[in-house]
Amino acid sequence: MPSKASDDDPEKARRFREAALPYLDDAYTLARYLLRNADDAEDAVQECYLRAYRHFDSYRGPAMKPWLFAILRNVCRAEYARRAATPTSAIEDVPESAEQAPLWHEAGETPEAQLQRRWDSETIRRLVAALAEPFRETFVLREIQNLSYREIAEVAEVPVGTVMSRLARARAMLRSAWLAEEEQQK
Amino acid sequence: MTCDEAEALLHALIDGELDAGHTREVENHIAGCPRCAAALRDYRAMSKMIAEAGVHYTAPLALRQRIEAALPRPQAAPNRRAVLRGFAMGSAVSALAATGLVAIVLRRDDVERIQSEVVSAHLRSLQAGHLTDVVSTDQHTVKPWFNGKLDVAPPVIDLTAQGFTLVGGRLDYVDARAIGAVVYKRRQHIINLFVAQTANTERRSAKIETVQGFNIRHWSDRGLNYWAVSDLASDELAEFGEKFEATARTHREG
Numbered sequence: 001m002p003s004k005a006s007d008d009d010p011e012k013a014r015r016f017r018e019a020a021l022p023y024l025d026d027a028y029t030l031a032r033y034l035l036r037n038a039d040d041a042e043d044a045v046q047e048c049y050l051r052a053y054r055h056f057d058s059y060r061g062p063a064m065k066p067w068l069f070a071i072l073r074n075v076c077r078a079e080y081a082r083r084a085a086t087p088t089s090a091i092e093d094v095p096e097s098a099e100q101a102p103l104w105h106e107a108g109e110t111p112e113a114q115l116q117r118r119w120d121s122e123t124i125r126r127l128v129a130a131l132a133e134p135f136r137e138t139f140v141l142r143e144i145q146n147l148s149y150r151e152i153a154e155v156a157e158v159p160v161g162t163v164m165s166r167l168a169r170a171r172a173m174l175r176s177a178w179l180a181e182e183e184q185q186k
Numbered sequence: 187m188t189c190d191e192a193e194a195l196l197h198a199l200i201d202g203e204l205d206a207g208h209t210r211e212v213e214n215h216i217a218g219c220p221r222c223a224a225a226l227r228d229y230r231a232m233s234k235m236i237a238e239a240g241v242h243y244t245a246p247l248a249l250r251q252r253i254e255a256a257l258p259r260p261q262a263a264p265n266r267r268a269v270l271r272g273f274a275m276g277s278a279v280s281a282l283a284a285t286g287l288v289a290i291v292l293r294r295d296d297v298e299r300i301q302s303e304v305v306s307a308h309l310r311s312l313q314a315g316h317l318t319d320v321v322s323t324d325q326h327t328v329k330p331w332f333n334g335k336l337d338v339a340p341p342v343i344d345l346t347a348q349g350f351t352l353v354g355g356r357l358d359y360v361d362a363r364a365i366g367a368v369v370y371k372r373r374q375h376i377i378n379l380f381v382a383q384t385a386n387t388e389r390r391s392a393k394i395e396t397v398q399g400f401n402i403r404h405w406s407d408r409g410l411n412y413w414a415v416s417d418l419a420s421d422e423l424a425e426f427g428e429k430f431e432a433t434a435r436t437h438r439e440g
Contacts, residue, residue, distance in 0.1 A: 013257040019362050024253070028245035042249050049253045059363055060383075121239040128241070142201065143236050149203050168197050175228050 048072040066151040139170035187215040308415040318354030340366035340381030348429040377416040
């Protein structure tokens with residue numbers, strides 16, 4: 001059986017490289033948003049790729065990105081569990097930006113006034129990072145990673161309806177922050 | 187449509203996930219509701235702003251290098267021990283097999299790539315010693331050989347009486363996964379019949395296309411995708427496919 005690949009099969013490694021490495025930045029981006037910490041994100045992505053390589057034989061394509069993301073999400077959840085078990089590090093892991101999180105109050109809506117203010121990328125990153133976990137995950141998978149609802153549902157292991165409600169909630173919170181900031185500028 | 191209903195569907199509209207009927211309903215509501223119109227406008231502006239701001243991160247070079255280093259190089263002598271050390275961590279990925287991720291749905295843009303991969307696999311198989319992993323003209327030997335090597339064993343049908351000799355079976359790789367290949371011969375021409383699982387159970391009738399000088403007859407039936415590849419003339423390959431499908435039908439009914 002010449003084509004039955006083992007972990008040290010160079011042909012398998014070549015196929016894996018071609019299929020999975022193009023998504024390294026995407027995976028790292030997702031890990032950064034999920035874990036809110038650069039070092040942990042690196043570790044998680046490395047672990048994700050090693051697991052993915054080991055399970056590459058059972059990969060059933062064609063969408064490599066959500067497949068990698070599902071693995072990465074499991075790795076990140078293990079990291080959440082580890083943080084929960086070590087309370088001190090859990091507090092340290094909360095980035096200082098979370099302290100400055102906007103108040104998610106419903107801003108007085110001004111339907112006629114177009115929102116003018118543009119956020120720079122750092123502001124967006126900070127606000128997205130401040131979203132609560134399930135909303136943040138769904139929002140990042142949709143707005144930053146461009147996954148379809150179906151793909152998000154598969155990665156997050158929830159029904160599509162849940163994806164829609166989480167996304168609606170995440171967007172509503174960010175919009176409130178945006179509107180609130182707009183009000184302050186006045 | 188109420189504002190609550192519209193708000194729930196606004197997002198699907200923005201994301202292009204809404205069907206035509208609901209799109210019309212939401213748009214009708216928005217036309218008469220400044221509040222929902224403002225929400226839609228803001229959400230769209232927000233998506234655009236995020237897309238334009240560039241909020242991706244770039245993986246550090248060191249991370250890329252560490253991952254590269256953990257994969258076996260094509261030139262280097264394989265060192266199983268080193269690789270296994272790197273992969274000593276446990277895993278929860280087997281649960282993945284239960285999710286819809288394993289479903290194989292061929293997108294339009296994948297069709298051409300897969301055709302070319304099928305032809306490459308056919309060409310590889312013609313090199314000396316690569317044609318078969320199991321050599322047998324007996325379908326009752328070839329079929330069980332596949333069991334346990336693939337999620338779904340391909341149907342192995344003896345077509346000797348119809349002029350196509352069963353030669354054996356082989357594991358191959360197409361679209362980055364293991365796939366069964368059943369090998370037939372007519373005169374000196376080899377036919378590779380590649381069989382893969384598909385999520386789509388509807389029957390798709392056969393199409394013959396020519397890729398790199400080889401003919402491919404592709405069809406789907408009962409959750410399986412078939413590609414018959416050969417340098418046989420297209421009418422003879424069509425005959426092969428028809429005989430295969432007809433015999434498969436008789437087997438099911440018998």
